[in-house]
Amino acid sequence: MDSTENLILRGRFAPTPSGRMHLGNLFCALLSWLSIRSKNGIWVLRQEDLDPERTSRKFAEQLEEDLLWLGLSFSEGGTKGGKYAPYFQSECEKIYRRVFLKLQQSAKIYPCFCTRSQLHGANAPHLSDGRVVYDGRCKTLSPEEIDQKMKKHSPAYRIEVPDEEISFEDGCLGECRENLAREFGDFVVRRSDGGFAYQLAVVVDDIRMKVTEIVRGQDLLSSTAPQIYLYRLLKAPVPRFYHIPVLLSPDGERLSKRDHDVSLETLRKKYTAPEILGRLAYLAGQLKEPKAISAEELAAHFDWSRVPRENLRIPAGLF
Template structure:
């Protein structure tokens, strides 16, 4: 874990516990090559050490393939999915502007005939995309406020199954959230632009829609995310710097405005003054918080 992971986990924990809710721990290990048992064990240990305990789980996505397949078949039976043979190079070459991080899919493979699909399938295993309409999906985020996205022009048909057979994140999380009783999702603002796609899938599959709260990102410097390469933001480095788990939580709380000082504090102690309704004012216009320098970066 690094500082950004800890901040996101802390926020999710505070939002849930302040409302008498429970924390669901889900290990999102769709990418089996990158999801190693030792990483998972370390993650669980880190959560416990920081006092960010969970009430339900852990659930593992690698155990959920049949549930994802059932949802996918619902979509396919309604002719809402089609094979896509585009490579990453194809997508980048045809990309269009988008508010998020991914290019807008231009619909290259949507209109292929069955014969054209058969010919292309001889050379490349296709991914599967969901047909989206020219429709605006809107919702009110608990922190960012009103947000909307035209699926056709700001997203395009998106993946529900990868070419290697793995089900895509968008499909997996909406199925998991519904079955695991998740009614509140707290995550980084970089995933705000994915939410309309997930809401659209929820509507198609008849699933309930959680409340969403997208928090500012902790960054190493402006526009550069924290990652495992940022050694000074790793949990080990933070323990060396702040001495205790309470020191880490306190520094994050003070840096992000959850507390008035950076003094050591536990998640339970933060609950005494935590108020979900105040988050929008605390984080107003704030999209990034610099971990390196300790200052806020306002939205443009």
């Protein structure tokens, strides 16, 4: 991993403003905040609102208010702004386009006309976790075939990846490794609707915002290798990654913004901010028992070695 030791430490929380935060979002926000503040670094809020149909400024503003109510203040970002603006991905199209054109000069980027059903068909390579590895079928299209397909519909654009193993030392999980070609495949950097894909946008934003550490859920672990590949193509330092356990409901199901019982809207009616933080800190191994505590008090004694590695079921009755 590229060294970031001589840089100012900068962490970020990058939610999608598509509804009120739930416990899983709060857990990630808290650990991200504690990690960077325990090192006297800068915490940045970036709103990942690439999808205009799912996101809104109303939710983005509510998210900011919720973070401040919890005591998780951000140094820059969101509507507060800062020197690395814009902090809303919906405002960054020109930036992404410029990097996309730059990548076309240093890597093979090709049009992909595959439909969703083709990508997920029975013949497509599937991994044990359900992920589909793109088989590269559009990579061999002739210029004539591309011209014909272009007349029917717009393509997505994929970047070719080498048959190479990417390894990195995760701050929570330890050593991780993944073969780009066999376990991920050529990935989309621009969607068929003309928008830019998550993998490209998140790397571009973290580079320009000089992010040195990224705390996020283990459900995003598989995105790390292709993102590291983009950092290298763009000749940028690779941040330190911390992939934290995903919070599960007491019955073992993934939390979502549709679960109103664990949304901050409901939780704020039942608990104070220190009570919510104390319960989350207990799940994160930072407290021996759930008790009311401020974010500043937690930061003074934060220790990554106490954070569990496995996904966590929320004990019944804790919230």
